[in-house]
Amino acid sequence: MPRSTIARIDLQALRHNYALAQKLAGSARAMAVVKADGYGHGIRPVALALAEMAPKYAVACLEEALAIRDAGLRQPVVLLQGMHEAGDVRDCSAHDFEPVLHCSTQLNWLAQSESRPEFWLKVNSGMNRLGFRPAELPEVMAAIDAMGARSRLLGFVTHFACADDPASARTAEQTECFVRGTAAWPDLMRSVGNSAAHFLPDQPLFDWSRPGIMLYGGSPSLGKIGPELGLQPVMTLEAPLLSTRIVKAGEAVGYGSAWVAERETLMGMVAIGYGDGYPRHAGTDTPAAVRGQRIRLIGRVSMDMLAVDLTNAPDARPGDAVELWGRTVGVDEVAACANTISYELMTGITARVPREYR
Structure with a gap:
């Protein structure tokens, strides 16, 4: 599959x-x-x-x-x-x-x-x-x-x-x-x-x-996101939650040990990365969502995976769909965190990610 x-x-x-x-x-x-x-x-x-x-x-x-x-x-x-x-x-x-x-x-x-x-x-x-x-x-x-x-x-x-x-x-x-x-x-x-x-x-x-x-x-306008202008998101980018684990205080996650837990944290791994077109420069605190709850990225984005802090979604389980952008998390928000624009994010999604139309 x-x-x-x-x-x-x-x-x-x-x-x-x-x-x-x-x-x-x-x-x-x-x-x-x-x-x-x-x-x-x-x-x-x-x-x-x-x-x-x-x-x-x-x-x-x-x-x-x-x-x-x-x-x-x-x-x-x-x-x-x-x-x-x-x-x-x-x-x-x-x-x-x-x-x-x-x-x-x-x-x-x-x-x-x-x-x-x-x-x-x-x-x-x-x-x-x-x-x-x-x-x-x-x-x-x-x-x-x-x-x-x-x-x-x-x-x-x-x-x-x-x-x-x-x-x-x-x-x-x-x-x-x-x-x-x-x-x-x-x-x-x-x-x-x-x-x-x-x-x-x-x-x-x-x-x-x-x-x-x-x-x-x-959004084409500085300081505004799409919904504030009456626009509806057309693309929802989703990836499955691969696993969850407890990261203890003082433990690091990912390449370069770029994020270190200040306290015991429920962490999840998501099956998407810069090989799929997700921006590598979207780092800690970039928003995502699971089960309708907003969560955040932690550490560096890898080629095929990224890590999220599941503190706000403690009931999340492997297999759940994680929204990287869409109706809960705006693409303009993610672009701002990655120091780019929504144009680049949308056009950058690679052929490895299938499109489903409805």
């Missing part, structure tokens, strides 16, 4: 979160961001679960877009990184993919291709990763007109650097830069809204928003 370490995926919670994203987007339409294998939840089941709600999907690259087509879905798919080689232009055209072009090389590939997919332009409004600077747009638009591709251009995209921080002025500055840079082409659509932007008061989201982490129940 396989061990019972598992990631349970609640597709109804996913749909709830998408509905909230669309509500917060107002008059904008929400394209569902399902890149990175649906943020670790499985791109095919995630996309299928949203098929009757989402008018458009967004992914990072061509292979992710093809996975959506392999699932039998026909909605347009936005490729946020655009094309990675010249031949991708033909594939985008054949499959109704909408690449986001961000550099002159991609423009040249488009010009040299006989097929012309609908596409977007990436505007660098201050993130300084990808995109054309606003001052470059007149020249870019002239090149698009010269190749006869203007009718295939859908609009402009930008990405916010600090939307997770409501106190930051950067989002307003980027919005102003984007609006000013694209003002000469009011007939084209605009998209700016990542998950965090949905929760900023008075933030315009224009024509299309792009909810990502919020679809999966993770």
Whole structure:
């Protein structure tokens, strides 16, 4: 029998979160961001679960877009990184993919291709990763007109650097830069809204928003956890309790003897570790739960196991399911203890952990 370490995926919670994203987007339409294998939840089941709600999907690259087509879905798919080689232009055209072009090389590939997919332009409004600077747009638009591709251009995209921080002025500055840079082409659509932007008061989201982490129940906002924003957890990560024992005062547990009992403690071992994608840097006091009671990790996380303090759950027995994150323990809480973000935790769960969908 396989061990019972598992990631349970609640597709109804996913749909709830998408509905909230669309509500917060107002008059904008929400394209569902399902890149990175649906943020670790499985791109095919995630996309299928949203098929009757989402008018458009967004992914990072061509292979992710093809996975959506392999699932039998026909909605347009936005490729946020655009094309990675010249031949991708033909594939985008054949499959109704909408690449986001961000550099002159991609423009040249488009010009040299006989097929012309609908596409977007990436505007660098201050993130300084990808995109054309606003001052470059007149020249870019002239090149698009010269190749006869203007009718295939859908609009402009930008990405916010600090939307997770409501106190930051950067989002307003980027919005102003984007609006000013694209003002000469009011007939084209605009998209700016990542998950965090949905929760900023008075933030315009224009024509299309792009909810990502919020679809999966993770918080995109500093100082907030998902449930505080009305989001429901989609993934519950569980592993079985392997054993329990009494650790005497003065005894240490695990590698490096990183935790030493100050008093006699009921300790349990759980069948999950960094080999499954659980964060190695989640140390003592990181929350977990068993039988509905919150407990804590103690000592170092090993490749295949971790230790927990069962003082708050004295009735726990080997075989009980331990929740590492889910409805009792939020993934954002665990991320904070591991000095990371929920995005990394969800996408980091390895193939060794099966996904179960309901």
